[in-house]
Amino acid sequence: MTRFFLDTNILFKQRFVSELSRRCDACSHRICVSALVHMERVFQLRRQKGVDFDPAFVDSYIATHKIEIVAFDRDAADHVAKILGTEFPCDADWQLAKWLRCAQAVGQDRAPPASPRSPATLDWLIARHAAGDNIVIVSDDRGSEFPISVRRVGQEEALEIAALGEGETMIAIAMVNRKGGVGKTTLTLALADFLNAIHGFRILVVDMDPQSNASLTMLGEKRWVKCDQDCKTVADIFAEVQKNGSIPAGFGKALVISGIERVKGVSGTLSLIPCTPRLQQIEEELMEGDAAWRYVMGSPYFLLHAALSKDVFPSFDFVLIDCPPALGVATLNALTAANGYIMPTIADHVSTIGVSQLDGRIRDHSKGIRREIKRYGTIVNRFKSATILHRTILAEMRAKPEFQPVWDIIVPDTVKAEEAYAKHEEILTLRGRYGQESHIYFQALGQLAEEFIRRVS
Structure with missing residues (x-):
């Protein structure tokens, strides 16, 4: 949930506030205004309208648009209320009173400047309470009074941020690692099988990797080729915008292949949106023509979200997004559409190098889209417990913040993982695909699915 705090210059822009209220009403967002902003705006209206001012208009407007009045600092709010109740001070008096009260509230022990109108001290108070919370300040004021740590946006x-919440009733997880060969696809498909077959969840796998291994494994080669020829892949979301400048209504739904049967006796609740190598070419064109794409769509990183988050994702309990081994446009689209990400890795130097940079890049992207992308942690895959190197690196990972949380269940390195992947066109029982229930690989995946439910739900 995001709380949108409206600045004085935004509060009574009715068309914008009405649309923001509509979008917030469709999800769990809230519109708020600080008591000081509210009082300042009322004061301005009273001065402008004089005896014709009707206080009931403000109360009705606030109630109609479901705006919550928040008193960040009761002393400051009471002080302003007393001013409003006794006299109409001149602008300088008003700004000076606001400066002194807000400076006191945030612990700023210094005298006001010669012109108390700048900077706006009210923003200090808002910024103090916004830090660390999922709060966005909506203001047309582009001055320097807002600290960098505060998310300040225009109308x-x-x-755009409010729209991100619409329809998010499921949980979408991006499987991310810059290093290839760590078992992202194998682990994604195993989680899909166990969550679907044992726990009965409705699962959608979104293949964002141009190598298309998840698609080939789930569909078989003939069926996958037909999807590519019919332009029914995730790459065609990007191609559609590239060609026509928009995504038609229902376009994302048409890409979903439902009723995939991978586990014998379980069908109808496992679905896929396949990928194709064409995505790599489109991604390169996106990166080369970033400015042109921004002119058409606002941002090339919101395309997957626009096509799927509202129309497709709510039909499922979990969405697993298999990302390519790179942090390009495809992966950033997956992160924008997801609630958070999991990093599968192998406990060796090659697979774990650069994780802090990956974590920092995702945090930067989260700030850029002004929405939290939760880090659900690290899954250690293909672990060789007899190897000193693996045991040593696992211990180091548990101590480093960029890997946290390291999941409790460690997936062992076993030939069963390769066998399960090799039997991709066969419909088998879980035991036939992943080994008997007594096998360490079957047990690890079963426990991993339970830990997945516990950690991400």
């Missing part, structure tokens, strides 16, 4: 950006 268009606020509406």
Whole structure:
């Protein structure tokens, strides 16, 4: 949930506030205004309208748009209320009173400047309470009074953020690692099988990797080729925008292949949106023509979200997004559409190098889209417990913040993993695909699915 705090210059822009209210009403977002902003705006209206001012208009407007009035600092709010109740001070008096009260509230022990109108001290108070919370300040004021740590956006950006919450009733997880060969696809498919077959969850796998291994494994080669020829892949979301500048209504739904049967006796609740190598070419064109794409769509990183988050994702309990071994446009689209990410890795130097940079890049992207992308942690895959190197690196991972949390269940390195992948066109029981229930690989995956439910739900 995001709380949108409206600045004085935004509060009574009715068309914008009405649309923001509509979008917030469709999800769990809230519109708020600080008591000081509210009082300042009322004061301005009273001065402008004089005896014609009707206080009931403000109360009705606030109630109609479901705006919550928040008193960040009761002393400051009471002080302003007393001013409003006794006299109409001149602008300088008003700004000076606001400066002194807000400076006191945030512990700023210094005298006001010669012109108390700048900077706006009210923003200090808002910023103090916004730090660390999922709060967005909506303001047309682009001055320097807002600290960098505070998310401040204009009207268009606020509406874009509000739209991110619409329809998010499921949980979407991006499987991310810059290093290839760590078992992202194998682990994604195993989790899909166990969550679907044992726990009965409705699972959608979204293949974002141009190598298309998840698609080939789930569909078989003939069926996958037909999807590619019919332009029914995730790459065609990007191609559609590239060609026509928009995503038609229902476009994402048409890409979903439902009723995939991988586990004998379980069908109808495992679905896929396949990928194709064409995505790599489109991604390269996206990166080369970033400015042109931004002109058409606002940002090339919201395309997957626009096509799937509202129309497709709510039909499932979990969405697993298999990402390529790179942090390009495809992976950033997956992260924008997801609630958070999991990093599968092998406990060796090659697979774990650069994780801090990956974590920092994702945090930067999260700030860029102004929405939290939760780090659900690290799954250690293909672990060789007899190897000193693996045991040593696992211990180091448990101590480093960029890997946290390291999941309790460690997936062992076993030939069963390769056998399960090799039997991709066969419909088998879980035991036939992943070994008997007594096998360490079957047990690890079963326990991993339970830990997945516990950690991400």
